[in-house]
Amino acid sequence: MKNILITGGAGFIGSHVVRLFVNQYPPYNIINLDSLTYAGNLENLKDIENSPNYIFIKGDICNEQLIDTVFKEQQVTDVIHLAAESHVDRSIKDPLSFVQTNVFGTVNLLNAAMNAWKENVTEHIFFHVSTDEVYGSLDEDGYFLETTPYDPQSPYSASKAGSDHFVRAWANTYKLPIKITNCSNNYGPNQFPEKLIPLMINNIKNNKPLPVYGKGENVRDWLYVIDHARAIDEVFHRGKPGETYNVGGFNEWKNIDIVRLLCGVMDRKLGRPEGESAKLITFVTDRAGHDLRYAIDASKIMNDLGWKPSLQFEEGLEKTVDWYLRNGEWLEHVTSGAYQQYYQQHYGG
Numbered sequence: 001m002k003n004i005l006i007t008g009g010a011g012f013i014g015s016h017v018v019r020l021f022v023n024q025y026p027p028y029n030i031i032n033l034d035s036l037t038y039a040g041n042l043e044n045l046k047d048i049e050n051s052p053n054y055i056f057i058k059g060d061i062c063n064e065q066l067i068d069t070v071f072k073e074q075q076v077t078d079v080i081h082l083a084a085e086s087h088v089d090r091s092i093k094d095p096l097s098f099v100q101t102n103v104f105g106t107v108n109l110l111n112a113a114m115n116a117w118k119e120n121v122t123e124h125i126f127f128h129v130s131t132d133e134v135y136g137s138l139d140e141d142g143y144f145l146e147t148t149p150y151d152p153q154s155p156y157s158a159s160k161a162g163s164d165h166f167v168r169a170w171a172n173t174y175k176l177p178i179k180i181t182n183c184s185n186n187y188g189p190n191q192f193p194e195k196l197i198p199l200m201i202n203n204i205k206n207n208k209p210l211p212v213y214g215k216g217e218n219v220r221d222w223l224y225v226i227d228h229a230r231a232i233d234e235v236f237h238r239g240k241p242g243e244t245y246n247v248g249g250f251n252e253w254k255n256i257d258i259v260r261l262l263c264g265v266m267d268r269k270l271g272r273p274e275g276e277s278a279k280l281i282t283f284v285t286d287r288a289g290h291d292l293r294y295a296i297d298a299s300k301i302m303n304d305l306g307w308k309p310s311l312q313f314e315e316g317l318e319k320t321v322d323w324y325l326r327n328g329e330w331l332e333h334v335t336s337g338a339y340q341q342y343y344q345q346h347y348g349g
């Protein structure tokens with residue numbers, strides 16, 4: 001019997017992880033705890049919200065009393081921790097909220113887990129979902145391995161690196177069984193349109209300028225979100241306690257090439273003349289401290305657990321564009337109100 005606390009389950013990746021666990025493992029009880037920040041949205045989980053093995057609790061991972069109570073009342077047996085502030089640009093403007101949620105919130109969860117599990121700690125798992133950005137920035141060559149030294153460059157990645165260190169410290173000091181994944185950039189349905197791919201889809205749809213930072217030469221390694229959820233499932237069930245697994249798509253793209261590809265896909269889907277959407281591309285001031293390249297070597301999870309990405313990027317991008325075009329209402333809901341203010345402040349006009 002497992003009662004799994006999934007934090008951040010109303011967000012982009014979390015909602016796909018919640019759905020996978022609720023549908024795939026009916027004997028498990030899935031407790032989704034999320035404070036519903038601007039990035040959290042229960043519309044992401046409409047299809048499973050009435051499932052008998054699912055409950056939602058609105059709450060902040062930084063709230064010590066609430067988290068202790070959730071562990072006791074729900075008899076939490078395992079944690080999959082995704083709740084975080086997740087956007088680099090926002091971390092540059094407001095680093096403290098990243099320290100609060102990503103570092104303090106993680107330590108609060110670790111404390112609560114130890115308090116609840118101290119009699120039989122080896123029977124539990126604390127799974128921490130992290131990012132490849134903790135390894136810093138690569139030049140043209142090389143890959144991030146699990147052994148690559150941490151070298152975070154942005155307030156976001158520094159806060160995630162801090163949280164990873166605390167999780168490992170709990171394993172070392174208190175013998176908490178932990179698992180950590182460090183994944184590359186995700187894309188797919190339900191991603192908040194502050195991130196590159198959904199922002200570009202939304203702007204192309206609305207004939208708005210497509211703001212490419214710097215020269216668009218920065219490289220990211222993209223993975224379809226459902227493949228990340230599958231990797232979390234594999235590591236949760238079959239990964240070794242105490243281990244770290246890098247997760248990535250072996251799928252590197254320059255930002256400008258992704259934007260051009262998206263323009264082509266959208267022209268076709270919207271019935272626009274070829275080349276029409278690409279006219280919206282606008283090069284804007286670069287992000288401060290912009291990491292040049294991320295690239296994951298995912299050999300360990302592939303060799304040890306048999307996981308591999310299920311989709312080619314072009315196919316995943318088509319699916320993603322189709323989802324956003326089919327779900328105009330979702331997009332309208334999340335881009336009304338506070339999003340407009342954020343967009344104005346960050347991109348101007």
Ligand code: NAD
Nearest residue numbers: 008010011012013035036037039040060061083084185186
């Ligand atoms: P997201 O911003 O879409 O979702 C984050 C969720 O956490 C939201 O539902 C939000 O409401 C919730 N949340 C934020 N602060 C909270 C708090 N104090 N208490 C409770 N809930 C809170 O993020 P995402 O892109 O889905 O990322 C999920 C996790 O995966 C993060 O830990 C992120 O660092 C990691 N990650 C993301 C990517 C990516 O490409 N998006 C890649 C690798 C790892």
Ligand code: TYD
Nearest residue numbers: 088185194195196199211212213218220255
């Ligand atoms: P993002 O989706 O914010 O993810 P991350 O910074 O965590 O990798 O950005 C992906 C890349 O796209 C990154 O190199 C910054 C760039 N980018 C733009 O060029 N324009 C934009 O409007 C955004 C949001 C990102």
